[in-house]
Amino acid sequence: MTPEQLARLNIDRDLSAAGWIVQNLSDMNISEGRSVAVREFPLKTGLADYTLYVNEKMIGIVEAKPEGHTLTGVEIQSAKYADGLEPGIPHYSIPLPFAYEWTGLVTRFTNSLNPHPRSRDVFTFHRPDELLQSFRNTYNPRIAVTVDMIATGTDVKPLKCLIFMRNIKSWSYFEQMKGRGSRGIDSDSLKSVTPDAACKTRFVIVDAVGLCKQDKNHSKPLDRQPTVSLERVLKEVSKGVVHPDLASTLGAKISRLAGNRSEGWHKDVEKQIDGRPVSHVISTLFDSVDADKNRELAASKFSVTPDQVTDTQLDEIEAEQVRTALLPFHNPQLREILLRPEHQVIDKFTRDQLLTSSFDPEAKKRAETLVTSFRQFIEDNKDEIEAISILYSRPYAAGLRCSQIKDLARRLSIKPFHVDESQPQTLLKLWQAFGAVHPDKVDTNGKHCKHIVDLVALVRHAIDPDSPLRPVGMTVEERFTEWLSDQQSSGGEFTDEQMQWLVAIKDHIASSVMIEQDDFEYAPFNQFGGIGRAYELFGTSLKAEMSLAS
Incomplete structure (x- = not known):
């Protein structure tokens, strides 16, 4: 066993002993348990040896080194990974709050939520509950920066200022984003993160692009990310991303896919979704972003009429429905079947027969x-x-x-x-x-x-x-061939260099209709020596050569 294999075996053992379910990236299923450790997870800043999920949200990373390797300075690399999360992946904070450096003999731990974070020795990995408790009881950051995901699934109650720096065309999407600022919070909770605030009575919108004055539409296409591949969408889902656009896009792509797949493919999919037909999961995905259905669910849950449902309640229900709809796709076997190419029989021996030929x-x-x-x-x-x-x-x-x-x-x-x-x-x-x-x-x-x-x-x-x-090029080519034949018939001969020039003149006329002396100052003629070399080769007959194909 190599040192790398031994180190991997030991770190898997230590993580498992601390209550983490260890998975490979290709087989990751963050719904398998409350706490999951994923090997070799790609980040913007590189490949993290392990990333740690608690309740389907990323909370930390592990940087592993061979036994005997000094950990001095490794926390700098860990910090780089902790700050390299791709947008959309659910997380507790950015940078990720917890980072480990591990050699098998020594384990060091950094809590970035501390006012002055530093790497320190610990006996082994913390249990997931310990990390979660530490996160909840630690100083909260004052500024949250996000893109798109502020629309749903984000609940930062102390938020008092929204800054818009790009246009948003959907009216409902804009309303959802504004709803982030309307979150209520009691005075004690607000003071715990903003000591100088008495209470939250309002929030401010800073409109840097005239967003509030621009017209917006009221609907979105089902496939909201048509240029993104199914593989990329499923990879985002496997990482725990929860977003209405993701659910709608996935539903549209699977709907198209299902129409072109065999009965065997449908049966394989059904086995992974508890025997339900593919149409059921497609409908669930679309229903999760249906505003009318979500409003009815919110009215039932909060015991109000549909007209009394608030944006906050509607967003909460939508986030729950989207999360539930995406849950089956955490299963790596289902993802593999969806991405599996269908085998196609190609007959290379039977000759095709034309049945009919006509013009429309x-x-x-x-x-x-x-x-x-x-x-x-x-x-x-x-x-x-x-x-x-x-x-x-x-x-x-x-x-x-x-x-x-x-x-x-x-x-x-x-x-x-x-x-x-x-x-x-x-x-x-x-x-x-x-x-x-x-x-x-x-x-x-x-x-x-x-x-x-x-x-x-x-x-x-x-x-x-x-x-x-x-085409002009064909006409020029034929005239050039006829002209060369006439020249040879009358005893004319050309050197290789002259032929190079003649072919270049012919090609220029084919693309530009005519050629003038000024053209000899540009490519490719300037590479051959320009107008001076042309006169040396052809003398006073240059003008005749220039009009050979006109």
Whole structure:
């Protein structure tokens, strides 16, 4: 057995003897007992050897070192971990109030709630009840900083000031946050944390962003975190996070998942939730954030009418319902089944058979409408937009500049064209529309459109429907090939360096329609030697080479 394995065995033994249930991170279930120690827990500041949970809330960390290792200075590392908790994980305070440093022979303990915390020797780990009692009887911090979680599940009764520094779009969410300040507290309890306060009669809202004057909506989508993966959501639940957004999001994701899973998957899930159908836990998650149902539960619990239920009572019921709804997902076996990929049979041998092939009449009608609109736009603006005027008067785009093409693209950003000068793929919709209307005139389906100058080909085809619609790059490539063939037929030869220049000129014309001498001062030509080297290689024929594909 290695020293590390022996140390792990000993620390597990000491934690178990003190009443802690020791678990691996992958199998963590903080609902298994009142006090749980989780191995190798990831924090913002690194990997803590152990984190300690009491009543599903994190209360401390353990930093383990090999036997014989000095603990001098280790408390600095422990303090870093204690202050590195991710947002949303339930906890008693930040930094975590208790930290241990352990070697097997020596155990040191830091209580950060003391006015002057320091690391001191202890015989062994405290029992969970001792830590909890110590937390409740120790000086309470005066300032609590939180994000989002202040909406529900937070009960800081002495709170007298709320500061809003970002917008909140949901009216109910805003009301829940304001409800944190309305918590009542008796005078003696208030004085225990605020000695100079007589009683709490009001609270103050500091609105730094004009929040109170902004319009808000009254509802939220079911999947409130659509960009967050199911794995991430389940990981947050396993850590004990309790939040209405989490419950609603989890319900929406499992609902979608259940619709695509086999009967065997449903049976496996049901075994982990006491034989109940998957739809039951989904309904429980959604019901936990249903304001109307929670109001009825609050009215029953507090013996009042639904109209008399206070925000404080409603928040209390919602927190209870969300916690209960999320409880089954503390089970690591259930989480594993939910994340387990379904096996899919792929037949690599049977040849597919095409049953039918046809074009959607409605799609063709939409394509015809778009082509007609585009041609009308070209006709209406032939005297207003330079690029269109040039293409009307000079079919081969002589004198047309890339800046003029980009200006045309900006004019076509409107509905129904939606062209974006920075994204050539936005031409694909127009290209495919022409292909649907005149398939015999379109050489490609538009996938070869690599530059915004391919808009030139679309305009040419709109002006002259009998001309083929081809990407500018393909046209330039063909002309370049023909030009090289003519040069070789007449005895012309090019060195490797000259060919490098010619190919670069061709590529530049394909992306910019034309090339000028000033372009030789930029990449890639400046890397080849610039305009000076171009004249050395081609002499007075440089202008002819520059127009080889125009």
